[in-house]
Amino acid sequence: MAISRDEVLHVARLARLELGEDEIEEYTRQLSRILEHIQKLQRLDTKDVPPTSHVLDLKNVLRADETRPGLSREEALSNAPDAVSGFFRVPKIRES
Amino acid sequence: MARLHEMTALEIAASIGAREVSVEEVALYFLERIGRLDGSLRSFIRTVPERAVAAAVALDRRLAGEVSARRAGGLFGVPFAVKDNICTRGIPTTCASRILESFVPPYDATVVRRMYEAGLVLLGKTNMDEFAMGSSCENSAFFETRNPWNLETVPGGSSGGSAAAVAAGLVPFALGSDTGGSVRQPAALCGIVGLKPTYGAVSRYGLVAFASSLDQIGPLTRDVADCAAVMNVIAGHDEMDSTSAPLPSRDYSARLGADIRGIRVGVPREYMGEGAEPGVRSCVRDALGVLEDLGAVVEECALPHTEYALSAYYLIAPAEASSNLARYDGVRYGLREDAAEVHQMYERTRRRGFGPEVKRRIMLGTYALSSGYYDAYYLKALKVRTLVKRDFDIAFEKYDVLVGPTSPTVAFPIGSKTGDPVKMYLSDVFSVPVNLAGVPAISVPCGLHDGLPVGLQMIGRPFEEDFLLMVAHAYEQAAGTSRLRPRMVSEG
Numbered sequence: 001m002a003i004s005r006d007e008v009l010h011v012a013r014l015a016r017l018e019l020g021e022d023e024i025e026e027y028t029r030q031l032s033r034i035l036e037h038i039q040k041l042q043r044l045d046t047k048d049v050p051p052t053s054h055v056l057d058l059k060n061v062l063r064a065d066e067t068r069p070g071l072s073r074e075e076a077l078s079n080a081p082d083a084v085s086g087f088f089r090v091p092k093i094r095e096s
Numbered sequence: 097m098a099r100l101h102e103m104t105a106l107e108i109a110a111s112i113g114a115r116e117v118s119v120e121e122v123a124l125y126f127l128e129r130i131g132r133l134d135g136s137l138r139s140f141i142r143t144v145p146e147r148a149v150a151a152a153v154a155l156d157r158r159l160a161g162e163v164s165a166r167r168a169g170g171l172f173g174v175p176f177a178v179k180d181n182i183c184t185r186g187i188p189t190t191c192a193s194r195i196l197e198s199f200v201p202p203y204d205a206t207v208v209r210r211m212y213e214a215g216l217v218l219l220g221k222t223n224m225d226e227f228a229m230g231s232s233c234e235n236s237a238f239f240e241t242r243n244p245w246n247l248e249t250v251p252g253g254s255s256g257g258s259a260a261a262v263a264a265g266l267v268p269f270a271l272g273s274d275t276g277g278s279v280r281q282p283a284a285l286c287g288i289v290g291l292k293p294t295y296g297a298v299s300r301y302g303l304v305a306f307a308s309s310l311d312q313i314g315p316l317t318r319d320v321a322d323c324a325a326v327m328n329v330i331a332g333h334d335e336m337d338s339t340s341a342p343l344p345s346r347d348y349s350a351r352l353g354a355d356i357r358g359i360r361v362g363v364p365r366e367y368m369g370e371g372a373e374p375g376v377r378s379c380v381r382d383a384l385g386v387l388e389d390l391g392a393v394v395e396e397c398a399l400p401h402t403e404y405a406l407s408a409y410y411l412i413a414p415a416e417a418s419s420n421l422a423r424y425d426g427v428r429y430g431l432r433e434d435a436a437e438v439h440q441m442y443e444r445t446r447r448r449g450f451g452p453e454v455k456r457r458i459m460l461g462t463y464a465l466s467s468g469y470y471d472a473y474y475l476k477a478l479k480v481r482t483l484v485k486r487d488f489d490i491a492f493e494k495y496d497v498l499v500g501p502t503s504p505t506v507a508f509p510i511g512s513k514t515g516d517p518v519k520m521y522l523s524d525v526f527s528v529p530v531n532l533a534g535v536p537a538i539s540v541p542c543g544l545h546d547g548l549p550v551g552l553q554m555i556g557r558p559f560e561e562d563f564l565l566m567v568a569h570a571y572e573q574a575a576g577t578s579r580l581r582p583r584m585v586s587e588g
Contacts, residue, residue, distance in 0.1 A: 003463070015418060015462040016425070017455060018443035026452075027459055030517055034460060037518050038407040041476050044483070051478030052485055054309050054339075055534030055558075056296045061338040075202040079429035088427050093438045 002032045100125045101265030101585060105174045105322045108268055112159070112173035119159065119173035123152040123217050126175050130219070130266045133584065139241050139251070139261035141180050143220035144187055148175065151217050158215070171325055172215035177270040179258050180221040181228055182313065183302035184208055187218075191304050192236035193226045195430045195449030205302020206337065207271060207313050207330040214329045219267055222257030226451045227421065228278055228306045230254050231523040234514055235453045242510070243286060244582040245548050249507035252282030252523075258316045259286040265585045269317040269326055275306050276409055277502075277527025279314040280539040284502035284551020287541045287580055289323050289568070290316045294558045295534035296341035298327075299334030307416035308339070310409075310531040319578045320540065320569040324348040327561060343559065351566035357391030359496045359567065366402035367500030367526050367553075375545030376501045383542040383552045384499065386575045392567075397495060399487040402529055404480050409528040410521055411464045411477035417454075418461030424449060456517060481532045488533040492557050497567050501526055502539040502551035526553060536561045538568050541577040549580065 008028045012019050019027070073086055082089040100108060100122060111117050127145050134140055155173055178184065181191045183201035185208075190196045204212070211218070225235035233241040233256025243251040244264035251260040255272025259282035262270050272279040274292035283290025291314045298313045305311065315326035325348075332345040363384060368377055384394050426432035426445035433444035450458070464473040491498055504525060513520045530537040535558050542552035552571070556564030572578045 007463070008459070011459055011463045011466060014466060015458050016422075016439070016442045016446055017450075017458065018447040019455075020447075023452075023455070027456065030456060031460060031463065033518055034410065034521075037521075038410060038473070041404055041407050041411075041480055042472075044401075044404060044480060046476060046479035046483070049479040049482050051475055052481040052532075053478055055485065056339060056341060058296075058339065058341075063335065071202055078202055079199055081426060081430070081432035090427055091435055091438045091441050 003028060003035060099588065101129055102581070103268070104318050105171055105268040106325055109171045109174050119155040119217065120149060120152040122173060123148045123175050123219070126219060126267055133264060134266060136247060137242050137244060137260050137264055137266070138239050139222055139257040139264070139266060140177070140220045141190060141192065141223050141238060141257070142188065144218060147187070148217050148219050155215050155217065170214065171329060173217065174268055175217045175219045176211060177219050177222050177258060177261055177267045178208060179224050179255050179270070179272045181224060181273060181304040182208060182271060183304070184218065184221065187221065189221065189304070191227050192224045192238055193449065193451065193454070194237045195424050195445070197431065199429050201302070203302065206299035206334045208302065210329050216329070222255070222261055222270060224257055225254035226454050227304070227417070228254040228273055228275055229417070229453050229457055231277070231281060231520055232508070232513065233257065233282070234510065235451060237451050240510060243507045244584045245287060245507065248509055249548065250285070250510055252285035252503070252507065254278040254282075255316060256282045259283050259288060259290065262286070262288050262316050262318065263582060269315060269322055271313055271330070272316050273303055273311055273313050274531065275310045276413060276531050277524045279316060280527050280537060280551065280553060281503045281523060283316050283539045285507040285549065287549030287582070288316055288318060289320055289538065289540050289578065290314060291323050291327070291538045291561070292530060292536060293327065293331065293561055294341070294536045296339055297536070297559060297561065298331050299337040299340050301334055301336035305420040307413040308420060309416060310413060320538075320565055320572050321349065321352055323538070324352060324565045341559065346562060348562050348565055351562050352569045354566050355391070356567055356570045359392050360494065361387055361392045361394045362397035362491050362495030362498045363394060364399040364402065364491070364498055364500055365396050366399050371525055372501045372504040376504065376506065376550050379543035379545060379550040380499075380501050380552055383571065383575065386571060387499070390570055390574055395495075397491050397498070399491060399498075399529065401480065401483045401487050402525070405484045405529040405532055406521065406525050408477040408480040408484065409524070409532060410460070411473050412481065412532070414457040414461030415464045415474050416461070418458045418465065421454070421458055453517070484529050485533040488529075488535055488555075497564060498555040500553055502553040503527070506545050506548035506550060530555055534558060536564055538564055540568050540572055541580055542575065543577055544580065
């Protein structure tokens with residue numbers, strides 16, 4: 001199971017990762033090798049097997065909708081690379 | 097009195113309780129040792145000496161106001177370290193990543209808060225593979241950590257800093273996190289005890305998420321009694337973690353010292369084949385002999401889907417990681433690379449902030465979840481996870497505990513596996529099935545091969561850590577293998 005250069009570029013775009021030329025080549029090669037190894041899963045018949053996404057038998061965990069203390073605005077913004085007047089600031093957003 | 101770095105956490109606590117040594121003296125002792133020895137090991141990313149001494153002085157004052165000595169079994173006054181993916185208020189928490197290099201959490205993880213409340217003293221934050229992705233600590237964005245048994249070999253990973261620090265006697269115990277073996281494998285390679293609790297037994301609140309359905313925080317300690325004592329502090333329901341199991345708290349030390357005569361031990365044949373190197377298998381066989389001498393009934397058993405578990409893991413964990421790590425976008429915290437437009441800012445920030453292994457797993461996970469491949473990879477892996485879990489359910493109908501090696505090899509030379517991701521992933525072959533099934537497992541030292549420690553893995557039923565600790569303790573006491581120490585410890 002090989003993965004093509006175009007697929008690597010597509011996946012990088014989905015993951016919002018800019019890749020250098022050397023990384024594109026490296027990931028094309030390495031992801032192909034990993035997928036080849038993983039291919040053995042296809043040998044197993046799982047037609048009637050339900051998926052397990054979680055091991056605990058917990059349903060939605062809810063609490064009463066009451067206000068309680070949380071982080072202050074200053075604390076919430078304390079790690080922001082750029083904040084102004086109590087907001088996170090980002091570069092301009094346009095369709096890309 | 098034995099030297100402090102050769103004592104267990106419980107022995108140190110007893111000595112503090114008996115007023116033989118002050119909390120401050122203990123903290124200063126270990127800080128001095130870190131300063132003297134960590135230059136060659138590099139197990140800590142950061143220490144917090146001023147905070148530690150201030151906390152210790154305050155605890156000494158509290159102790160002075162008390163009439164009676166501290167109750168036995170507690171860890172009051174004992175210093176500890178935590179892996180740098182566990183949030184500490186006011187102290188940088190980096191995940192050994194450039195992207196979080198400057199992140200200072202505004203809150204404490206639940207496990208850290210519980211440690212402080214129990215009167216323990218944080219000495220610092222330990223090195224790890226970036227975002228806990230790795231089996232050797234070589235994926236840290238900052239530096240490699242070395243194994244105190246042989247400085248040319250890796251300490252294991254991803255909690256390699258925690259394991260190396262405990263093994264070298266730089267701290268009495270430490271916390272790590274285990275997503276596919278990241279507590280147990282470094283514990284094995286460094287010759288100490290490491291427990292991955294049942295999924296849901298310990299709160300994940302404040303643990304930086306890697307793969308949320310697999311992550312668990314666990315102790316790395318010098319012996320099994322310390323491991324139980326640490327669990328008594330950190331385990332229990334927490335409403336801040338919606339996957340925390342709503343069970344009453346329990347005493348994890350209660351069954352230590354009990355007779356294990358008649359318990360049924362299963363040895364999965366898939367764990368004792370060619371996959372493990374002969375020196376490892378031979379130490380494990382010796383350990384099985386010790387268990388038989390203690391009256392356990394030891395039989396071969398099967399976990400037939402073991403060989404598929406690793407492949408399923410390397411789809412599920414990266415898939416969850418690719419989703420969890422989407423939050424590092426240069427907006428709310430961490431690194432930002434400037435760009436004129438926001439999408440470009442995201443892509444450049446992530447390019448510069450993440451290291452090669454993290455990018456590899458984000459790519460793999462994004463691919464497995466992407467349209468057209470979701471069913472063939474991600475969904476298939478979730479179904480295989482069901483089969484892996486059933487293997488354990490069936491085995492535990494007949495056996496009380498499953499025993500085998502923790503890692504297929506002893507500590508390997510630095511740089512020997514970094515060129516080939518699949519080779520590195522194979523280090524996790526015996527540890528990942530446990531995370532997929534959500535069951536608890538402990539690694540205890542079971543001897544040396546080529547002068548390097550071998551870890552014995554014992555796997556238990558969900559939420560029966562007290563039983564697992566009882567068996568591990570009985571083995572440890574009979575075998576004496578937890579008393580093996582690297583030269584760095586015996587030479588002081």
